[in-house]
Amino acid sequence: MVQFTVLSSGSKGNCTVVSGGRTRILVDAGLSCRELFRRMKLAGEDPATLDAILITHEHQDHVNGLAVTARKLGIPVYFTEGTHRAWMRWLTPRRQMTYAQWLEQCRKQAAARQAECEPTEGEPDESDSVTEDSAIEVEVEAIAASTETDAPDSQKAPQKDPTWLPSVEYFQAGQPLQIGDIYVSPFTIPHDAVDPVGFVFQAEGVRMAVATDLGYVTPNVKIQLKQLDLLLLESNHDLEMLRDGPYPWSVKQRVLSRVGHLSNEAAAKFLEEEYDGQATYVILGHLSESNNLPELARVTAERALNGRASLLANRLLLAEQHAPLLPVCF
Numbered sequence: 001m002v003q004f005t006v007l008s009s010g011s012k013g014n015c016t017v018v019s020g021g022r023t024r025i026l027v028d029a030g031l032s033c034r035e036l037f038r039r040m041k042l043a044g045e046d047p048a049t050l051d052a053i054l055i056t057h058e059h060q061d062h063v064n065g066l067a068v069t070a071r072k073l074g075i076p077v078y079f080t081e082g083t084h085r086a087w088m089r090w091l092t093p094r095r096q097m098t099y100a101q102w103l104e105q106c107r108k109q110a111a112a113r114q115a116e117c118e119p120t121e122g123e124p125d126e127s128d129s130v131t132e133d134s135a136i137e138v139e140v141e142a143i144a145a146s147t148e149t150d151a152p153d154s155q156k157a158p159q160k161d162p163t164w165l166p167s168v169e170y171f172q173a174g175q176p177l178q179i180g181d182i183y184v185s186p187f188t189i190p191h192d193a194v195d196p197v198g199f200v201f202q203a204e205g206v207r208m209a210v211a212t213d214l215g216y217v218t219p220n221v222k223i224q225l226k227q228l229d230l231l232l233l234e235s236n237h238d239l240e241m242l243r244d245g246p247y248p249w250s251v252k253q254r255v256l257s258r259v260g261h262l263s264n265e266a267a268a269k270f271l272e273e274e275y276d277g278q279a280t281y282v283i284l285g286h287l288s289e290s291n292n293l294p295e296l297a298r299v300t301a302e303r304a305l306n307g308r309a310s311l312l313a314n315r316l317l318l319a320e321q322h323a324p325l326l327p328v329c330f
Ligand SMILES: [Zn+2]
Pocket: 010, 011, 014, 059, 061, 062, 213, 286
């Protein structure tokens, strides 16, 4: 059975479970692990049956519970390489360091390793320096890793390193991949993250898309969002509410920009003019709690969809921030 369950959607956390065949994928891990498991149970999903976690981008509302959840379940995490690096940097903020200082540090570390290059490798000092490295510069650590004598530390690393994950897999936008019984097509979206993506999932002939956190609907996104059975589309804010709302001007500018979030009006324009109307379910998601009202988002989208006779039978749902939606089953 193919199933799509939005557990949470919005700036306080995003998580969706996509199931098909014998495979279950968690799309984004923006809730704490505890809250994620609670909501999965509420929605009738068993966390232990998840096979993988797929990340759209590194913003906190999409990765908040990632490390704990992946470790607890012992499942792989799929990122683009850019998103993975950005996530690691977020967890291990860099200390400012010039290139000369970095070279000097590498020299000192090499000297220290040389001095300790006896059978006692991996004593407490060594493991401390691993933590220190990761706090300084992720890339530097990656380079240095090739020369590290850290085999005896490998047991300690997961507890010490906040970025440790059971397994990391990279994908690229535009290059489809398969996770178990689910085909995944990642596509680039315009958003102020390092390498943000949306996804089209296909399982048992059912096509479902996740397209939230995008400043506008690019020509490529329009192509991706065709012939779907389910579309989760961002309907972030009402333009007037945002304009008159509580956000500082700089934040308003960010939300409104081409790499911000999709407004009710922009989502409706897409639904009215570009969308092919094939999906049985359209779910509006990532609604702002400060600059939107569920009813406004619904009415704006309904107006756009109702203009088209072929869409009358379709279902329009609203994803929520604080409670899971009932699973959509095919
Ligand atoms: Zn978001």
